[in-house]
Amino acid sequence: MDKLYQLALWFGLSAYYLLVAAVSLRVALKRRVVGVSLAWLLVIFIVPIGGVLFYLLFGERYLGRRRKRRAQVLYQTLRESLAETTRLDPQYQDNLGAYAHPIHTLCFKQLGIPSTLGNQLELLSTPTDIFTRMCQDIEHAQSTIQLEFYIWYEGGKADHVANLLIAAAKRGVEVHLILDAAGSRDFLNGRWPIRMRYAGIHVVDALSVNPFKMFLRRLDLRQHRKILVIDNQIGYTGSMNMIDPAHFKQNEGVGQWIDVMIRINGAAATTLAAIHAWDWQVEGGDSIIKRLPENSFQPNDNRYAVQVIPSGTALPSNVIQKVLLLGIYHARANITLCAPYFVPSEHLLEALITAAARGVNVELILPDKNDSMMVSWASRSFFGELLAAGVTIYRFQGGLLHTKAVMFDNEHCLVGTVNLDMRSLQLNSEVTLAFDDPKLCNDIRLLFDQYRNHSYAHDYSIWQQRPLVSKLVEQFFYMFAPLL
Known part of the structure; x- marks a missing residue:
């Protein structure tokens, strides 16, 4: 024996x-x-x-062979659909600014997605403003409503949106809703999807979590986009999930979630609609890309470009990180980065330190309290190096700052769903807007001022005096930072 x-x-x-x-x-x-x-x-x-x-x-960026092949084939249809938007203005490239031109060139070559002119953009920075504008547009929808969110959480204003969608479907509007299977698990297992489908709303759960497929594709690759498009004309994207902050995660001890959304009236909304339609078909839905009407917008007095940048494992590698690095290395005076989760890649960390070393004023605005303990400790492990290089780090104390936005030289902005961590930059399906509209950039600058007014700044000398236990815990999580 x-x-x-x-x-x-x-x-x-x-x-x-x-x-x-x-x-x-x-x-x-x-x-x-x-x-x-x-x-x-x-x-x-x-x-x-x-x-x-x-x-x-x-350990590997694996979506499954059949799914990846289907996504790549369907993406060619997306490229052809979006190529129509270049006809808005044959001379549009001549109107691109110093930041917009290289970003457009990069995205067009890598993604086949052109930047567009003639968009009217509006910053919405409070839950009341966001839900009010969304609900107004949904109520006035005439033909189509396309939605895509990582989290839909029952309660409050989110339930009001659900009722408006049901009413829209009953009056003949075609409604397509994509929700991440993990992020919206509770909602998808609840009563609302049943009511929605009964009313005629098409609902699909993206990247379904199936234990029998765990060795065939990664379960932690998530659909993290936030998109709402009405009638192929009005679009929304930004950091906010379909949640009412007054009802969401009230017992986490981090305060109310703080988000922004950008409302678009113009050609960039068509781009968002096409991205949603591609995601819909990848998930096994019928083709709604080919039913996108030919864009009829004409450039108005707003001659500033908007670039829509989707990213994820089914798309060319690290596009959004390349855009971010392009802006950082191009910046001359100042850079402000705002995100809830900060676990930078080696390239991003080096770019920020280099920018500070050459005299650029680099600022990070991060939440003081975070809903992820591991990410919080891993983030702190980078503070000493950044502070020593001259980067200013603000810690927001007015809630969980969930806004994802970057500004270069007060004249070009990135706003969307991307966190400043490797999961967002390299793995999850995300979407970002890049724009140089002066009014909107100024609105975001003022918003950053508000965030700073509710924040404290780290002092390097004081930071160095933190307890040894904190340093050890930070270094422990630092070793796993590339995996977070």
Whole structure:
């Protein structure tokens, strides 16, 4: 019996070490950032069995072969649909500003998505303003409503939106709703989807969480976009999920969530509609890309460009990170970055430090309290290096600051769904607006001023005196930062 036990133990250990060696070789052969590879090797070696399992589940950007192939084929249809928007103005490239032109060139070459002119943009920065404008536009919808959100949470104003969508469907408006299967799990398992489908609303859960498929595709790759488009003419995107902050996560101890949305009236809304239609068809829905009407907008007095930038694993690699780095290295005077989650890649960290070193005023506005303990500690591990380089770090104390926005030289902005972490920059499906509209940029500058007024700034000398225990915890989570 002892010999049998020893033989089984020997075979088990041999198989385990062979598996560890094989997975480690796989990690080493994958071409990725060195820090990510080292973090995975650390997990594999220090967590017996679980580390290997964790890598097999979450270690590679794998959506599934059939899904990825379908997404790539359908994306060609999206490109052809969006090519129509360039006919708005044959000379539109001549009107692009110093930031907009290189961003347009990058996105058009990588994504096939042109920037557009003739858009009317409006910043909405309070829940009341956001829901009021959304509800007004939904009530006036005549033909189509397209929605896509990571989280839909029951209660308050979100329920009012659901009722308006049901009313719209009953009067003949075609409504398509995409919700992330993980982020909106409670909503999708509740009563509202039943009522919506009964009224004629098309509802689909994106990237369904199925334990039987866990080894066929990554379960943590999520659909993180926030999109609302009415009649292919009016669009919304930004940081806010379909939640009423007065009802959402009230017991988390982080305060009310603070978000922004951009309302678009113009050609960029058509781009958002096409992205939603592509996502819809990738999830197995019928084709609604081909039913997008030819854009009939004419450029108005607003000659400033809007670039819609989708990103995710089914799209060219790291497009949004490239756009962000392009803006940072192009900045001459100041850069302000606002995000709820800050776990930068090596490239982003180096770009911010380099910008500060060459005299650019670099500011980070982050929430003081966060709903993710791991991300919070990992974020703190970068503060010392940034503060030493001259970067100013503000910690917002008026709630969980969920706004995702970046401003360069007070004249070009990025606003959307992307957090300043590697999950958003490289993995999740996201969408961002890049624009240089002076009025909107000034509105965002004033909004950043409001955030600063409810924040405190870190002092480098005081930061260096924090307890040793804090430093050790920060460094522990720093080792896993590339995986967060």
